[in-house]
Amino acid sequence: MTESDGALTSAPSFEPPLRDAEIRAAPGTRARHGRTTPRHGSTPCHGATVRRTARQRVLPARTAGEGHTSARKFAEYALRTVLEVLDHRRPAGQLAAVAHPPVVAALRGMVGGDRVPFRELGVAVLARVDISMVDPATAEVYARYHRGSRHFAVAARITCARDGWRLAVLHV
Numbered sequence: 459m460t461e462s463d464g465a466l467t468s469a470p471s472f473e474p475p476l477r478d479a480e481i482r483a484a485p486g487t488r489a490r491h492g493r494t495t496p497r498h499g500s501t502p503c504h505g506a507t508v509r510r511t512a513r514q515r516v517l518p519a520r521t522a523g524e525g526h527t528s529a530r531k532f533a534e535y536a537l538r539t540v541l542e543v544l545d546h547r548r549p550a551g552q553l554a555a556v557a558h559p560p561v562v563a564a565l566r567g568m569v570g571g572d573r574v575p576f577r578e579l580g581v582a583v584l585a586r587v588d589i590s591m592v593d594p595a596t597a598e599v600y601a602r603y604h605r606g607s608r609h610f611a612v613a614a615r616i617t618c619a620r621d622g623w624r625l626a627v628l629h630v
Contacts (some may be wrong), residue, residue: 474613476479483600500571504620508541520562525591525594525595525597525618526589526591526597528623529589529591529616529623530587530589532556532616532622532623533587533597533599533601533614533616533623534584534587535556536556536557536614536616536623536625537584537587537599537601537603537612537614538584539552539553539556539628540553540557540565540612540625540628541582541583541603542545543565543569544553544565544568544569544574544577545574545577545581545582545630546569547581548564550562550566550569550570553565553625555623556623556625557624557625557626558624558625558626561625561626561627561628564628565628568630569585574630575610576605576608576610577605579606579607580605581608582603582605582610583603583604583605584601584602584603585601585602585603585604585609586601587599587600587601588600588601588604589616590615594618595617596615596616596617596618597615597616598614598615599613599614599615599616600612600613600614601613601614610630612628612629612630613628613629614626614627614628614629615627
């Protein structure tokens, strides 16, 4: 509120009005059937290359289309692989196929130093995975898993690389 002649008036609004998220096509892409596709064929992630703005918005699942489906399938596979590595049921080297090197190194450190939280409660079982598309090439992942009678959460970010989806950030 600002003061003008002894009366208070509302402050001006500097935020844009709320509306559905928009996807802008990057140079070298074309729009087809309501989605943007690269001119040289589809990417392994079924998403389009987008020009990122200064402020990214989370896209609702209904606007993400094929990218959302492939991201969800990858997220489930990647998180199951991570939990198997944390339980010593799979070697940590197998994470290189689904995760960026910093994530693999961090998980190797956890497993090698036996710093996996609550591992003594039993085997980790993935219960539910949800994703929110940030753009066609990036998704936020949040999931639940169980160890014995306890429930835990895991969060991640996956990105689309040339060879498919990759786990870029992980928080167990």
